[in-house]
Amino acid sequence: MADNFPPFDYEAARAEFSFDVADDFNFAFDVVGKRGRENDKTALIAIDRSGENVVHHSYADLDRASNRFANALIELGIQKGDSALVVIPRIAEWYHVLLGCTKIGAVSMPGTNLLTGKDIEYRINKAGAKIAVVTETHATAVDKIKDNCPTLEHLIVIGSERPGWSSFEVMCAAASDEVDRAALPQTKSDELMLIYFTSGTTAMPKMVGRDHAYSLAHSITGDYWANLKADDIHWALTDTGWAKAAWGLLCPPLLAGSAVLLYDGEGFDVDAHLKIIQEQKVTTFCAPPTIYRVLAQTDVSGYDLSSLRHCIGAGEPLNPEAMRSWKEATGCDIHDGYGQTETINIVANIPGMEIRPGSMGKPVPGIDLDVIDDDGNVVADDEVGHIAVKITDPWPPGLFHGYYKDDAATAKSFRNGWYYTGDTATRDADGYIWFVGRSDDVITSSGYRISPFEVESALMEHEAVVESAVVAKKDDMRGEIVLAYIILGQGYEASDDLAKEIQNFIKKLTAPYKYPRQIVFREALPKTISGKIRRVELREEAENL
Secondary structure, eight states: OOOOOOOOOHHHHHHHOOOOOOTTOOHIIIIIIHHHHHOOOEEEEEEOTTSOOEEEEEHHHHHHHHHHHHHHHHHHTOOTTOEEEEEOOSSTHHHHHHHHHHHHTOEEEEOOTTOOHHHHHHHHHHHTOOEEEEEHHHHHHHHHHGGGOTTOOEEEEESSOOTTSEEHHHHHHTSOSOOOGGGSOOOOTTSEEEEEEEOOSSSSOEEEEEEHHHHHHHHHIIIIISOOOTTOEEEEOOOTTSHHHIIIIIHHHHHHTOEEEEEOOSSOOHHHHHHHHHHHTOOEEEOOHHHHHHHHTSOOTTSOOTTOOEEEEOSSOOOHHHHHHHHHHHSOOEEEEEEOTTSSEEEEOOTTSOOOTTOOBEEOTTOOEEEEOTTSOBOOTTOOEEEEEEOOSSOOTTOOOSBTTOHHHHHHHEETTEEEEEEEEEEOTTSOEEEEEETTOOEEETTEEEOHHHHHHHHTTSTTEEEEEEEEEEETTTEEEEEEEEEEOTTOOOOHHHHHHHHHHHHHHSOGGGSOSEEEEOSOOOBOTTSOBOHHHHHHHHTTO
C-alpha cells in the first residue's frame, strides 16, 4: 500500500489553522478515557522481547489500568504537582504509569533505559522527585543512590518484589479501576504534565517542562507529518525515555485513535523488525535515519512490506540514497521532519507536498518559523541563520514556556521575540528549510543527542585524563560519532589499550551511548586568548582523521 497522497494545499492549511484547548484539558481523561468509553478498539499491540508473545490492549484496558495506578498513588499520598521519575522499557506498564500520573496531576519524568545511577541521582535531585517507578533493571541503581536523594519518598518496582519497594502489580491489584474525576484536583491545560531532560554544551542536562496542552498540540504532529488515522497500526522506533516517545508512542497516535505497536526488543535486529512489519501489517512507520541507512543496505525482497502506507524520519538529516532505496523496496517516500524536546513537530515534509531530498520540509500550520540572525531579523534566502519560532499571541502550539527552574537558560533561548532552537539552517526561495548544523555543538549519533560537556565531565573522572575536548565526527552509519581529544597526565602513555580502558570507563559511568567511539591523544588543545577551546579547529581536524 505505497503512499499515494492527494495534493496538499499548504497556504490554505496555514490560513485556516486554529488551535483550541479547554482550560481543564487532561490527555488521560479526555482522550484515552473518552476513547475507551466510546469505541473500545485496540490501542496497543505489545510484543515481548522474544517476539513471540503478542498482546492486544484496548483503549478501555489502558483507561482501567491507569485508573488503578492513579488510585494506588493517591493511597500513597501522592498529590497534584508531585514529580515521579519513570524508567520503564517498551511495555504496557509505561502507559499505565504515565496516564495514571496524568489523571491525578502528578508530573512524570520519563528517563531513557540507558541511564546510570549517577544520571538517575542527578535527575531526581534536580527536579525534587518524590517517586521513582522503575523495573528490576534499574532498581539496584536506585538503591545505591537513594540516600543521596532527600526528596525521594516512594520506590515502586515493576515485575518483581524487592525489600524497601512497593510492588507495582500488588498495589494496582488492590486498587479500584474506577476514578471519579470530579473528586480529583482539576488539572489546567497550562500546568505541568511531563518533564524531559535535554542536553547542552555548557551545563548539565536542562529540564523541559511540558504542560497538558502540549499533548493536544501533538495533533499537529499527527495530522501534518505522521498522517495518522484511526485504522492505522503505527510503529515508532524510540526509547520510552526520550521526548520522541511522546511524539511516536503516546500523543499523536492515541489522539488519532490509532493502534501503537510496542516491541520490547534489544538493539536493532533487521530480520525481527521486518518480520514484525510483515506479520502485524504495520501501516505507518517512524525510524531515525540510522535505521533507514541500515535498511538501505539490506535485501528486503523476502519480506512483505506492502501494508506500509506512510514512513517518516527525524533526528538528523537523511541522505538521498537511503530514501531512494526505501522507496524502491516499499513504494513509500521517507517524509523527514524536525522538532525538539522543547517543541512538537514544527517542520515537515507534509504528505501531498513535493519532497526535496535533504530538506526538512516547510513549517507546519500553526507555527510561525523562520531562519533569523542574532538580532531577530529574517535572513535572505539561502543564507545560514538560526532556526527560530516566532512568539505569537496566542502562544505557539506545543512550544515550551522556558526551561524549568532555569531562568538563565530560558533568557538565552527566548529573545528578540523568537525562540532560538539552537540549530542553524537555510531557507530556499520556496520556503523549504535545509538543516546546516547545531549552534551549540550537540552531537547527534544514531538519533541520540549527546552533550560534549557531559562526555568531557565524565572523561575528567578517569585518573589518566588531564583535559579533553569532545566533538562530532561524521559517520556514514550513525550520522555522527563522539570523538574525544585527550591530554594525558604524567606517568601515562598513549596506547590502544588505554583508549579502550577509557571507553569502557565512560560506558560504566554514564549512559553507554555517550562513550567516545574514537579517541585521539594530544599534547595540547587549540584555545582562544581567553582560554576557551577552539572546537572549530578540532572539528576541521576530525574530518581528516
